[in-house]
Amino acid sequence: MKASIFLRPLVIADAMTSFQWRNNPEVWKFTPFRPAAPITAEIETKWLRDVLLREDQKRFAICLSTTKRYIGNVQLINIADGAAEFHLFIAERECWGMGIGSQATAMILDYGFNTLHLDKILLDVNPENSGAIAIYKKMGFRETSGEDSFIRMELYRNEDKTLGEAISYTINLKEEAKWRNLIKRALKYDFYHSWTYHSLDNSAGKAVMFVYENGPDFIAIPLIKRNIPDSSYHDMSSVYGYSGPVSNRDFKTLTAEFIEGFKRSFLDFLKAEQVVTVFSRLNPFFDQSGLVGSFGGLVDNGKVVVFDLGLSLETQQLNYHGGVLRKIRKLREKGYYVKEANTDEDIRNFVSIYTLNMLRVDASETYYFDEAYFKALLHTDEFDARLMFVYDKDDYPVCGAVIVLTNGIMQAHLLGTRAAWLADSPAKLLTEEITVLGRKLGAKYYNLGGGLGFKEDSLFLWKANFSSLTFNYQTWRFVADQEAYNALILRQEIEPQTEVDFFPLYRLQANKV
Numbered sequence: 001m002k003a004s005i006f007l008r009p010l011v012i013a014d015a016m017t018s019f020q021w022r023n024n025p026e027v028w029k030f031t032p033f034r035p036a037a038p039i040t041a042e043i044e045t046k047w048l049r050d051v052l053l054r055e056d057q058k059r060f061a062i063c064l065s066t067t068k069r070y071i072g073n074v075q076l077i078n079i080a081d082g083a084a085e086f087h088l089f090i091a092e093r094e095c096w097g098m099g100i101g102s103q104a105t106a107m108i109l110d111y112g113f114n115t116l117h118l119d120k121i122l123l124d125v126n127p128e129n130s131g132a133i134a135i136y137k138k139m140g141f142r143e144t145s146g147e148d149s150f151i152r153m154e155l156y157r158n159e160d161k162t163l164g165e166a167i168s169y170t171i172n173l174k175e176e177a178k179w180r181n182l183i184k185r186a187l188k189y190d191f192y193h194s195w196t197y198h199s200l201d202n203s204a205g206k207a208v209m210f211v212y213e214n215g216p217d218f219i220a221i222p223l224i225k226r227n228i229p230d231s232s233y234h235d236m237s238s239v240y241g242y243s244g245p246v247s248n249r250d251f252k253t254l255t256a257e258f259i260e261g262f263k264r265s266f267l268d269f270l271k272a273e274q275v276v277t278v279f280s281r282l283n284p285f286f287d288q289s290g291l292v293g294s295f296g297g298l299v300d301n302g303k304v305v306v307f308d309l310g311l312s313l314e315t316q317q318l319n320y321h322g323g324v325l326r327k328i329r330k331l332r333e334k335g336y337y338v339k340e341a342n343t344d345e346d347i348r349n350f351v352s353i354y355t356l357n358m359l360r361v362d363a364s365e366t367y368y369f370d371e372a373y374f375k376a377l378l379h380t381d382e383f384d385a386r387l388m389f390v391y392d393k394d395d396y397p398v399c400g401a402v403i404v405l406t407n408g409i410m411q412a413h414l415l416g417t418r419a420a421w422l423a424d425s426p427a428k429l430l431t432e433e434i435t436v437l438g439r440k441l442g443a444k445y446y447n448l449g450g451g452l453g454f455k456e457d458s459l460f461l462w463k464a465n466f467s468s469l470t471f472n473y474q475t476w477r478f479v480a481d482q483e484a485y486n487a488l489i490l491r492q493e494i495e496p497q498t499e500v501d502f503f504p505l506y507r508l509q510a511n512k513v
Helices: 012-022 041-052 100-114 130-138 176-185 195-199 256-272 289-293 313-318 324-333 344-360 371-379 419-424 427-440 458-464 482-491
Strands: 005-009 058-064 070-080 083-090 120-125 142-147 150-156 166-172 206-214 217-227 234-237 275-281 298-308 337-341 384-391 397-406 409-417 445-449 470-479
Touching: 005 100, 012 041, 012 070, 058 083, 058 100, 070 100, 083 100, 100 120, 100 130, 120 130, 130 150, 166 176, 166 256, 176 195, 176 206, 176 217, 195 371, 206 256, 217 256, 217 275, 256 275, 275 482, 289 298, 289 470, 298 458, 313 427, 324 427, 337 344, 337 427, 344 371, 344 384, 344 397, 344 409, 371 384, 371 397, 384 427, 397 419, 397 427, 409 419, 409 427, 427 445
Parallel strands: 083 120, 234 275, 409 445
Antiparallel strands: 005 058, 058 070, 070 083, 120 150, 142 150, 166 206, 206 217, 217 234, 275 470, 298 445, 298 470, 337 384, 384 397, 397 409
């Protein structure tokens, strides 16, 4: 038998009923929100009073139309940038199986899309909760991934688009809002995919993002398009860092038909743009290899050293090698300390430290950045970038790093140490303190990166002394026009079979082979 319901906003008095539900494990069987300790009426009242004040949440009581009885909750939370998370539970057992979940879902979707004007509503559902999954699929939700024992599902306002209506297009830097919004729709992305980071690229090229869409799903890959000197051809490369393709779904859940459609469209795009090669550094935290590997040209380049910030600091320290912990303690004894920095003077200090560092190691010109670059990086609202300094006992900044946190991944972007302080290795103290900050910010991993050229050299070993956890690092080196590629490398007097780890070969000076 079906029951009719209505929704009303939650009120503080509802806590007198809902606190009892909190203590019923059967209600929370399929959710991760089971209380760890008994919930009293006072605890529930305080919690409800706090959440009802939040502007990024809309919480409603589910009530029976006939008796006005309060039987469960439905809510949209974390409302931001046109998206929200959907949660629902029916607490009264005798009301289960009466079609109430379907009605409440339809009502909250109508409210979200037509009153709040959301673009996307997402949810996480236990794979064992087959009844809920059936409801959500009936409402149009699509599975996008399955991680941490839950299935992620999403529904878009324009979900009436059906598969088969495939389109492809590009987004350039002049279309800032479009670029930003598309990346925010991605299931996983890093700051290396952002509009801000691409706008700061200092290579001789133009940033462009190729997008393939079919229905509500998409694959996008941001690249830098460059002219090949003395020719009508171009090539494409990724920005410095870890980028590669992104999608609103886990790549493994995309159908073979969808991936084949992306592949055909991207190849057509490369041909139309007279692109000879594509080079992209892949993100070690995202499984992009299956997608780009279908083109060919997937190369294993080595490993990056990673901190698992789910471990305690004490456990992390137990994994140190090479006297790292002893060295950190000595640095503290000498009066070194770490502090976040954010003033214009701090930025100028870091530019000086970093630039001298690059001069000392004879870095190429693409590794040099001015003050404007760092200001834009540190002040953007697209990701959380921070400048950290190590100060000596005289409060003088001797070592610094720019770190960036995006979606639980913290990256060690740029680092420098003043030459006179290298012997003390203050970067060791800085590295540990960054992991402390990362835990406070809710980061899951901190990526130290690899060695020079991602070889297991002295730099890699320095990093490996902090953590034994490594992730594979790969690049995508795709030749789109083999005939043109061969002609270009022969023009440089380079043999096509030359065993040099460089791509594309025609950009390698002949006298360096």
